[in-house]
Amino acid sequence: MALYSRVSGSVGMITLQNPPVNALSAAVRQGIVDMMHRALSEPEVKSVVICGQNGKFCGGADIREFGAKMTGPPLVPMVHLIEAASKPVVAAIEGIALGGGLELALSCHYRIAHSKATLGFPEVALGLLPGAGGTQRLPRLIGVPAALDLITTGRHVTAAEARQLGIVDEVTDLNAVDAAVKFAQSVTGKSLDARRISTYPCPRPPDLDAIFERAMQQVRRSARGAIAPGTCVQAVHAAVTLPYAKGMERERELFSLLFTSGQARALQYYFFAQRAVSRWSTANGARWDTSKPRPVRKAAVIGLGTMGRGITVSLAQAGFSVVAVETQEQQLSEAKQAVSGMLERGAKRRGVPLAHDKIKYSCSVQAVADVDLVIEAVFEDMALKKTVFQQLSAICKPGVLLCTNTSGLDIDELASQTQSPELVVGMHFFAPAHVMQLLEVVYGPRSSPEVVATAMQMGKKMGKVSVAVGNCRGFVGNRMLKPYLEQAFFLLEEGATPEQVDQVLEEFGFAMGVFKVSDLSGLDVGWKVRKSDGLVSPASTGTSARIRGGSRYSPLGDLLCERGRFGQKTGRGWYQYDKPGGRVAKPDPWLHGFLEEYRAQHGLVARHIDHQEVLERCLYALINEGFQILQDGIAAGPEDIDVIYVLGYGWPRHRGGPMFYAGQVGLDKVVERLEHYQQIHPDVPGLQPCSLLRKLAASGNPAIHKWREVIQKPRSQL
């Protein structure tokens, strides 16, 4: 709703009231319309101030209403009512003015912002465009290039930048509402003719066509198939080429197109999913709202390789004191240099405060004796990690959290090396750890609720989205990767090429296809794991070469590793690179020849494999594992899996995540296609639809928020 009050006798004050962000719900819109009429009808009122309760102007349209039948006064007539008012209306912007909130402010005749406020049009991230005049007013106010930048990227600007761009009239360090009231009094009686943005001509720079052409190219390059950014460009184009009223019609048309697209639904689902994962629960009933995190001031990182360095940077930038440990002098000094460089680049590029003084380096694990939490990031080797955990358990003060960054080893086995297994948890960061936003917090059967809560909170403080997951081989992300990779290898055996498979996945929206990712992260990583699992056997040409434990197995990755083809680092992998460490993947005729030879050796006849088959086999196998993970209680809900895949594995956000995507395809269709492929490949268990997937499909493809009702009581499993 919106409150009305009178300040100093002559200023009508309308206060938006809808915690936590004063979103423009039906009740708020109704309140604004009613209170505007009241303010305009009271003769004593000479000017109006619009502000938001609790130091937040407005977070935009109420996204929760998008899924339901719209009620209440629409936004567009509401902003027209404000702009057409005969008395000056001043927006007092504190905290945020985002989306519809900024559109509301642009309909006011003046805008006063607090210096700490942020403003922006984030609609594009929800698969939409500013649909209450934002695409028509902003270019009229600040020009086409700046408007295109803000609307197509959704980036938030500070009050200072907003002032520079001309979005706000004044910035204050003092109380913005008081400043707006004073300002409103000072403009009483002044003509409003020059203050209604919709009446401004839209500036037409001479190189207009080139500007739009560049903007379109830019969004095409980065959108990965998302339609909203390009549609935003079209809406801004309408502002320049059409009169205001016609431009508004075009904005509405384009908004409706986006609003009804599956992409907007997926992005809005994802918006709430990313917030929902913080309300975590574990298989044995621990919950976010009943578990109190422990205080952590000082942390340690053991092992300063690729991951340990990034984790150290992340911790220091978040304000923690860090003890960083490497056992070899040489590695320690290299790590020190690398960490300093990362901190300096962070300060230069993102303005993150330099935090060199937060870090103490040591060659001795004894240096961790007084820390509150340790993150182990040594080689992925169970025996080594066990030794490290035994040492830590003996050295650390009582009650210290012992965390591991393992990519998939058994947390419980590590916990059993310590005197307090309840203090052990996985903190699975993603590379590069100081950049990637995802953290899988892996709880074992014995991890205490407080320990899970502490790791989740640590992640948040480090600017990560933390997702709590149960303990199993590969946890959630890497476990689902296995059947996906497996299908990709099988497709090569059957006649595809790496570039064909990658192209299909990139057209779907992945940042990189599976083979490019494999080259980037190094083929040797998986090889090591397969070797320790006893899967890699000496090259042979018989049927057994492609069977392990009764199931189909592709040794292709192993064979490439045997030839020293580890990917980018060696300049050769699934692709070729101009030099070791090169980044531009080029198809490799050697690999094509090698695949032909391999097929001939194994009696495989190459066939044409179409786009649909590549996509379905890779994605549905991955999705099926996701359902198995839900069934096993390793993830508490589909949102957890979707957030992990979007933030950790490059799944296109505008497709919501693998579980949401499955729902959009139709669970019955996913089951049917998996059954189809399983019939053709009976020796691939990953293609057998799991029982939860079948159950959900049979219960009529319920909406994703209803899945939890069908999922059986979760339990962690190894």
Ligand SMILES: CCCCCCCCCCCCC[C@H](O)CC(=O)SCCNC(=O)CCNC(=O)[C@H](O)C(C)(C)COP(=O)(O)OP(=O)(O)OC[C@H]1O[C@@H](n2cnc3c(N)ncnc32)[C@H](O)[C@@H]1OP(=O)(O)O
């Ligand atoms: C044929 C079809 C025709 C269609 C006709 C339909 C007509 C409709 C016409 C509408 C015109 C639309 C006009 C407008 O341009 C569209 C919009 O305004 S879209 C919304 C734009 N705003 C945003 O995207 C802001 C989103 N929010 C944020 O970025 C952040 O929440 C924040 C505001 C920066 C605050 O961040 P934090 O402090 O970190 O807090 P949280 O993020 O955790 O949020 C707290 C809590 O609030 C919930 N929430 C936030 N914003 C909104 C919102 N806009 N609506 C609803 N709820 C919101 C958030 O979900 C959290 O709650 P939780 O999920 O944890 O319960």
Ligand SMILES: NC(=O)c1ccc[n+]([C@@H]2O[C@H](COP(=O)([O-])OP(=O)(O)OC[C@H]3O[C@@H](n4cnc5c(N)ncnc54)[C@H](O)[C@@H]3O)[C@@H](O)[C@H]2O)c1
């Ligand atoms: N690289 C990735 O993409 C990635 C992603 C997520 C998780 N992980 C996991 O993170 C862990 C580390 O991986 P990485 O890629 O950083 O490995 P890395 O080989 O780059 O670094 C490991 C470091 O640990 C050091 N080390 C070994 N034994 C030590 C000991 N006893 N005490 C102190 N330091 C010791 C080594 O000298 C080396 O610098 C592994 O468990 C790995 O599975 C890696």
